[in-house]
Amino acid sequence: MNPYGQYDAERLAAGLKELRLKEDKTPSFAYSNLGFGLLGEALAHRAGMTYGELVRTRIAEPLKLPDTTVNPSMEQLERMASGHSSQREPLPRWTFQTLHGCGAILSTPGDMLALQQAFCDRADTPLRPAMNLTIARQRAAFPGNNVGLSWFIRDIGERKVYWHNGGTTGFKMCNAFCQDPPVAVVILCNTGSDAQDDGREFYRLGDVFIRQLIAEDD
Numbered sequence: 001m002n003p004y005g006q007y008d009a010e011r012l013a014a015g016l017k018e019l020r021l022k023e024d025k026t027p028s029f030a031y032s033n034l035g036f037g038l039l040g041e042a043l044a045h046r047a048g049m050t051y052g053e054l055v056r057t058r059i060a061e062p063l064k065l066p067d068t069t070v071n072p073s074m075e076q077l078e079r080m081a082s083g084h085s086s087q088r089e090p091l092p093r094w095t096f097q098t099l100h101g102c103g104a105i106l107s108t109p110g111d112m113l114a115l116q117q118a119f120c121d122r123a124d125t126p127l128r129p130a131m132n133l134t135i136a137r138q139r140a141a142f143p144g145n146n147v148g149l150s151w152f153i154r155d156i157g158e159r160k161v162y163w164h165n166g167g168t169t170g171f172k173m174c175n176a177f178c179q180d181p182p183v184a185v186v187i188l189c190n191t192g193s194d195a196q197d198d199g200r201e202f203y204r205l206g207d208v209f210i211r212q213l214i215a216e217d218d
Contacts, residue, residue, distance in 0.1 A: 004096045037098070
C-alpha cells in the first residue's frame with residue numbers, strides 16, 4: 001500500500017548495482033517510475049538541496065502554487081482528501097524516502113489550473129523558457145503520441161494536446177491542456193486503480209473533456 005515508504009537511499013543504491021541495461025543503439029520508448037525517480041534525485045543532488053526544496057523554490061514559488069508540495073504542513077494534511085480503493089476502502093497516501101520524482105508531489109485543482117494557465121500563456125512567469133522546453137517533442141512514445149520532458153504530446157486534428165496522467169494507491173489524476181485554443185482539463189480523484197478497476201475509463205475522461213473543449217471553441 002505504501003511501496004516507497006521504507007525504500008531508502010541505501011536500498012536504492014544496492015538495487016541499482018543489480019541493474020543491467022540493454023545495449024540497444026536506439027532503445028524503444030518505455031515509461032519508467034524508476035527513471036523519473038532517479039532523475040528527481042539527480043536534479044536535487046546537483047542543486048544541493050532536497051527534492052522537496054527543489055520543487056518549492058524552482059517551481060511552486062515562481063508559479064505561485066501554494067498547495068503544491070512534497071512536504072505538506074499539518075494544515076494541508078488536514079485538508080487532504082482520503083484515498084480509497086475501488087471498493088471504497090480507505091487507503092493511506094504514499095510517502096517517500098527516495099525516488100520522490102515518480103509520485104511524491106501533492107497538489108490541488110486550483111494549483112494545477114494555475115500551472116495550466118502559465119502553460120497556456122495566460123500568466124506571466126520567469127519559467128517560460130524552461131516550460132517551453134518541457135513540451136518540445138523529444139521522440140515518439142505511445143501510438144499516436146510523442147513525448148517531451150515528461151509531457152506527452154498528441155495531435156487532435158490540427159491542434160496539439162499536452163497531457164499526463166497517473167496515480168498512486170488511493171488516488172488518480174488526469175492533466176491535459178491545449179495552447180491554441182488555450183483550454184485545460186484537470187481531474188483529481190481520491191479512488192485509486194486496483195484489481196477491480198484498472199483506471200482506463202477514468203483516464204479516458206481527460207481525452208473526452210479536452211476534445212469537447214476544443215470543439216466548443218470552434
